[in-house]
Amino acid sequence: MAELAERPFPPGDYPVVVVGSGPGGLQASYFLRQLGVEHAVISADLGAGGMFRRFPFFQRLLSWTKPYAPVSRTERWYEWYDWNSLLAAEPHNRSIMPELMDGTSSFPSRPEMEANLVEFARRTALQVRYDCRWASTRRDGELFVLRTSDGEYRCRAAVFAVGVAQPWKPDTPGFDSAVHYADISPAEQYAGKRLFIVGKENSAFELATGLLPWAQRIVLASPRPAKLSVNSHSLAGVRARYIQPVEDEILGGGVFILNASISRVERMGGGFRVHCLRSEGGGELVVEADEVIAATGWTCPLADLADIGVTLFGRSMLPSMTNYWESATVPGIYFAGTIGQGAAGMKKYGLPANSGAVHGSRYNTRVMVHHLARTKFGIEPDRPSIPSDRVTDYLLEEATTAPELWNQKSYLARALSLDPAEGVRDDGIVPLADFVDMEGTAAVAIAVETDDSGDIHPAVYVRRAGRPAVETLLQSHPLHDFRGADNHARVAALLKEATGGAIR
Amino acid sequence: MPVSSSEKAAALSAVPLFAGITPESMMRLAEVAGEQDFPAGSFIVRQGQVGTGLYVILSGSVRVLRGAEELARLGPGDFFGELSVIDQQPRIASVQAETDARCLALASWDLLALLEGDTQLAQNMIRGLVARLRASGEHHHH
Amino acid sequence: MALSQQQLVDMLGGLSLFADLSRPQLEQVAHKMAEESYPAGQRILRQGFSGTGFYVILDGEVAIRIDGEERARLAKGDFFGEMSVLLGEPPVADVVALRQLHVLHLGGPELEGFLRDHPPVMFRMLKAVALRLRNASRWRS
16 A cells, blocks of 8 residues: 555546556646646556657657757757657757757667657656556546556546557458567567568558568568658658668569458468458469568557447547547547547648647647646636737748647647737637637638648638638748748738738 | 541540540540531430430530520530430430531440540549539529 | 448448449558548538548538538438549538548549549449439539
8 A cells, every 4th residue: 555655646536637658648747737737647657658668669760850950959940850859848848859869860769769758757757657557437427437457546537648559450360360560579580581561551661671681581461552751742651761672672672562452361381371362453362471460550549438438430449539639429538649640630632640640749739738728627828919010920920930830731720819809819729620610700820731742831711700711822932931022911911801901 | 528537536636525535545536426517506415315425516506405494505625415425314405506516426335435445534524524513503593 | 430441341342432343442442541530510621622632421421511501411422522623623512520420531632543543433433423413403415
């Protein structure tokens, strides 16, 4: 009993409980504390870091942090160059990642990333009850009751930041004998082996790249062709650092990439026979392999949340959620970190935001926590006044420099309300999909967007009182400085029209 | 005066519906398309008839009618009649030559065969239908 | 509702748009399109906005509204968004989820390639659009 009491947040009643101690859980706790919302943080892990305590296996992260950048590390603009640090208001708690990198690369290694998160928790003195596993959930009137390995927690609101971290394999016959990415052995154990990797996204290619020096032969297979980020001109698709296997296939270097679905996996002797159905036709192909590895993705480890009404969707079993990352079916349940990708947003041109990565989700989590604090606990945000002759400049400055807008294109926006009664007020960073559909007082929002040609430009959304917002796309600029005269004139004209001349 | 194959091909390639189709499809089109002349006032197709083909206007102008109501006017390069080709249902409107008009006529079976072989043509067809759907949505009659 | 991969592929095979595809082709379609979920009241297509995509409804119902007035409803198996994508013009209507909506989404720039890769889907779409035109019963033969 004495041991239980020494760890923070013993079981009991708290206004909010945060589950998880990866980037999402830590970031949520930081902002809850900043807003004065009392809460507990519990985690099944033994230390901070979340998925970065184990993954990625072979390579560095796909997200960069530039130790030397055009701006100082304590400024907001440095967030452009640092996709791995968590957000904080205090200068000494910001931009921790570059302090821990050894300078050989602008992409941290896994241990460096884990250290970054551990250090953030330490410096900000965030408390977490580690080694406390959330097992089940039920409702008790207005409250949620979370049963854990240490006992029960009751709360008015719960924030689940448990990641998309549960290995998932399709229910194809014989797949249970395939090893998931999460459980592979050290690289040397694959020396001289014929490998069959199911999947063609980043984790499959990461494995293939890491095992190229060891495997005798590598076959990669999935129904559709690989989508490469260099072709899609975005970060959607297999990233450049993992496409060596594609070149190896072209050079005839023992790599084969198939478009096929797997109909079954058969054990044979000491190995496997994988029965494939080629997507382009041509019948069945049987491939022999010594090891079959399923790089088939992950699901959300949401325990029994579905039993209290949380709807899940998709292969990854993501929860259906509102634009503020609250469960669409059980109000009071919120999501932080990578699970926030369940809120698709506008996805213009089919391009997703970066909600699955730290440099996107850290902003989502900040917005979510502010929303939770306001709607559940009546904590109203500051809404500074903006002088009417500064409005256009401010909007274009945000489009040119705001890391929230740049990292979450067409997803997060800076919103200002234009209610004539109170003058122009800064409503902060908001989810764009929520802003454009809301009908309320006059308001304007600016976002940064891109299209299928890769052009990056601001977009202004003007809402007149009682009507949904109208979109206006602005001009791009070769150096991404959107503050030119043309854009200025356009925005000024839109504002003048929206406010009947009050702003010009 | 009969129109030569190459003149037909030239007229066809100016029609947006056939933009970007393969040279083989274009050749086949020119072979199977027959030209027909319609004096001013005559009906090219009638509402309620079973449709047998699609028409491309080479010269002249036509009126699209439902009963007495004129829905549209079409001119050189425009096409009509494709809906019945796709779904074999009766014509939903009549088309009457306003001036003397010359059209290329494409029989249903020929067009369907071409659609199956040429995905660009099918795509152009969808685009054409979709454009029409949008235009029709903007009318406010019932 | 969270479908397993097999269940998703089974369901796609039951939709008329994909009725002519073989199993491996259905799997390809399932892989190419993204599953998304939207709460009731959310707009999926927005009148006048750029960057729209193509959607197939897996579960739920949407209303098509022009200037606030409901014109039609779509449900499981129906598709929308192709008009704007194919014409390269913004939508002229809003499409709003009437209750929790589960869809497959293909980004606009990928639709043409997708239809070219799957001609049977294109023909089914052609027929569906022709039917819509006929029902709009306003156009020529």
